[in-house]
Amino acid sequence: MNILAPVRRDRVLAELPQCLRKEAALHVHKDFHPRVTCACQKHRTGTVGFKISKIIVVGDLSVGKTCLINRFCKDTFDKNYKATIGVDFEMERFEVLGIPFSLQLWDTAGQERFKCIASTYYRGAQAIIVVFNLNDVASLEHTKQWLADALKENDPSSVLLFLVGSKKDLSTPAQYALMEKDALQVAQEMKAEYWAVSSLTDLALPLSTYLLPVSGENVREFFFRVAALTFEANVLAELEKSGARRIGDVVRINSDDSNLYLTASKKKPTCCP
Ligand SMILES: Nc1nc2c(ncn2[C@@H]2O[C@H](COP(=O)(O)OP(=O)(O)OP(=O)(O)O)[C@@H](O)[C@H]2O)c(=O)[nH]1
Numbered sequence: 279m280n281i282l283a284p285v286r287r288d289r290v291l292a293e294l295p296q297c298l299r300k301e302a303a304l305h306v307h308k309d310f311h312p313r314v315t316c317a318c319q320k321h322r323t324g325t326v327g328f329k330i331s332k333i334i335v336v337g338d339l340s341v342g343k344t345c346l347i348n349r350f351c352k353d354t355f356d357k358n359y360k361a362t363i364g365v366d367f368e369m370e371r372f373e374v375l376g377i378p379f380s381l382q383l384w385d386t387a388g389q390e391r392f393k394c395i396a397s398t399y400y401r402g403a404q405a406i407i408v409v410f411n412l413n414d415v416a417s418l419e420h421t422k423q424w425l426a427d428a429l430k431e432n433d434p435s436s437v438l439l440f441l442v443g444s445k446k447d448l449s450t451p452a453q454y455a456l457m458e459k460d461a462l463q464v465a466q467e468m469k470a471e472y473w474a475v476s477s478l479t480d481l482a483l484p485l486s487t488y489l490l491p492v493s494g495e496n497v498r499e500f501f502f503r504v505a506a507l508t509f510e511a512n513v514l515a516e517l518e519k520s521g522a523r524r525i526g527d528v529v530r531i532n533s534d535d536s537n538l539y540l541t542a543s544k545k546k547p548t549c550c551p
């Protein structure tokens with residue numbers, strides 16, 4: 279891990295990536311919060327504390343947590359199952375609105391016998407990613423328990439939640455549609471943002487045409503969204519703690535996201551004073 283290495287060009291985010299489904303999204307605003315954009319333009323985003331976000335990835339054994347992280351961080355896919363023992367860790371660097379930002383991705387073990395070790399790493403997460411297998415309804419049912427365990431170690435009011443259905447390549451469109459209905463409901467109950475992904479590399483087109491390898495489905499889009507939303511939440515929290523209070527212009531961060539945007543628009547989203 280080298281946190282000082284330059285940010286890869288394909289990890290630069292200038293715009294807010296959009297959600298997958300509006301029915302289960304953390305918010306559906308098209309752009310970053312105006313205060314965040316403004317603070318980044320003026321480099322008034324604080325110094326420490328928000329530039330690295332801890333993300334934990336939990337879910338049943340063999341649902342594809344490690345493959346998902348490896349697809350994004352290393353662009354690899356291993357078809358052989360190797361259980362994670364305890365936890366693994368990856369650091370991924372981004373540049374969001376011109377500000378360096380890193381995600382610490384904690385890949386935890388789904389096997390019961392390693393759960394005890396893994397849960398000791400849950401604390402201090404800014405986002406929790408709960409993964410289930412789109413082809414295994416039991417793994418979706420278990421997500422609530424995974425989330426409850428992860429939330430015991432974290433502040434439920436400030437942590438961002440994502441519910442991710444994996445192995446999309448293994449479902450037919452009809453099977454997927456059925457599962458998605460249930461998954462959206464679970465995501466809404468959890469107040470999580472829903473994503474469906476595949477970490478498998480496949481051939482996009484039949485042999486008769488081009489041979490284009492596709493690096494998974496929605497994997498990059500998903501992690502970009504995680505990076506963008508955790509960055510946004512961190513900068514808002516930082517502004518609330520420091521600068522905003524100093525100039526008597528408090529940013530109120532409510533659990534109700536729409537209020538948060540409303541506060542900003544009332545205040546005129548021009549730029550910082
Ligand atoms: N077809 C397909 N197989 C996948 C996908 N993701 C993972 N797999 C396979 O599912 C198995 C388990 O994947 P892992 O990523 O190791 O699962 P895990 O959730 O990390 O499992 P634990 O570490 O035991 O908790 C492996 O054989 C992978 O090749 C996917 O998107 N599509």
Ligand SMILES: [Mg+2]
Pocket residue numbers: 343344345360361362385386387388
């Ligand atoms: Mg694993």
